[in-house]
Amino acid sequence: MKRLVIDTETTGLSPRINRTLTVGMLLVDVTEEFLNILDSHHIFIKHNNYNATPEAMAVNKINLEDHNNRAVPPQDACCEINNFIEKHNLSSTPLVGHNISFDKGFLGALFERGSTEQRFHWQSFDTMHIWNSLKRAGSVPYHLRANLQTVAGFFEIDYAGAHDALADCHITAQVYHRMLELIRKKDSQVS
Template identity: 30%
Template sequence: MRQVVLDTETTGLNPTKGDRIVEVGCVEMVDRKLTGRHFHYYINPERDIPDEVVAVHGIDNDKVKDSPKFRDIAVELWTWLEGAELVIHNAAFDMGFLNAEFERFAQEQREPFEKLETVCGVLDTLKVARDKHPGSKVSLDALCKRYGIDNSHRTLHGALLDSEILADVYLMLTGGQTALILDDSSESGSSDQAVDVSALDDSGGHLITVQPSSAELAAHEAFIDMLAEKSGKDVRWP
């Protein structure tokens, strides 16, 4: 089974109001193993990128002024995705932007438009995480913390980096990490994934309560504010 873990970065939140994709990143898995293949482009959105959005992903107009436009990569991207199951965190957001871009391209080519989900399966890891961990925070950062996945290098959002992190999160959400496909002699199902037991003490397995530092609380608040702005919804639990 071929799966493509996908993420996009955009100029804003609403493709129906003219917001565009500025980066697309994908990593490939076959039979739950990362193959090492990826698809990645920065994209010239043909419009200004607001400063408040640049603060989230670090992609400004100068960075993408010489990048291809979506029409330049549309066929290559469609071919890369076609027939795969797409694994996306908050799939409605990314699929809405991708379909808007492909529809614009189809109109330019004067061809009929098919939604991407007619040729791909779509799995939303946000829904999977909510079903598996009801009442818990299910942002990508929160899931990394829950599963002991190192995302310390994620200082800004980035489509390729986030898709690589999401691949690890997805595998843990749905049964555990598997190895890269590097050679046929590697033993199937083996894993060196360490088990995080730092929350257990040595006197009977009782949980230790760890209070966050003031810096961690501040970082959390900043992330929640950014997530609320990107999703357009209140993301705080009452």
Template identity: 30%
Template sequence: MKSLIFLDVETTGLSSKRDRIIEIYMLKVAYEGDVEEYHTFINPERQIPGFITNLTGITNADVADAPTESQIAKNIRDFIGDGVLVAHNLSFDRRFLAAMFERNHCQPLPSGGIDTLGISMRLFPKLCIYPKGEGSHKLKNLMYHFHLDRDFANSHRAKDDVLLLVQVYRHLEKYAKGQLPYTYPRAMTHGCPRCGSAMQLIESGGKRELVCVKGSGCSERLVV
């Protein structure tokens, strides 16, 4: 059995051609249970935009003495080996890694991988938007849905995102295998029973209600 490589990258922007990885954290989990971690900052050889620093907390000073991608790409590729990549919105991380490996003449990534975002969307087509969840299928919203450790709620750093990703993956796996019951009202995972839109959890005065996000177009409210 191949190892699972849970990973997350922080970047200078959204374009894998123009932008660069500035931080990567990977957790390799072998079938036998052995765990290895890999973390590094990467000097992008360009300025980190202010909005990225505001989002991640990573500054130009943090990466000033870090290795450049030409110095570190082979080490990253060797760590991945033939493992199975696991990420939330895997296509984003794959694009940046693939571009870096191509620029530095490294072996291409293994094909395939596991995208927890896609799994969540298939299992829970209209996942409820929780308080401060910021979108129905984001990692943070899944954290609220599964009642996971909220220490990661305000983090946008690679390591914290990966540690949360591992917990989310384990819960999704149990749901997919039928090992966890669907104990939530169906509206929390499949949307408003009247119009099919996602619903938002509203907590006020000790009462919890699911409110259709369609707003004026649908007045459905369910007490949970």
């Protein structure tokens, strides 16, 4: 199953106030049996005003001066995203993300600022929500938090390089794959 894994790094928590710094996109073919990386793209976005919070910048560790040297304006970033979607014919491919509503909110604001129409498919799979469902079903320990670091740790997935949009896409893709494995295993035990 083709899936487009997405992640953003931002200057804060509010899509209306803060800005999207980077967008990671990872095209995967994934089932419970395999995970194949097909392509990836990492976009750095330059803004006139970042409205950065110290907390967000401490997490993502992005140096804005270095960032600006390779970043593109919002409209160009939106075109790059849409070109990636068109290149791989992904307009009907579901998205995958961890707390994907956060990323979709920032992507919506980015496309609005870039005066560009989004071409993402409407359907998405949120590994945070899947994790919480697995907890409620008793498939994973209920006391474990739903953040990406904890979920990756549970599945013994390397978390090095996290808080980089593309690295987080790779981690999320592996988490999604392992969740599909776990769901299939649990389903086969019930049958």
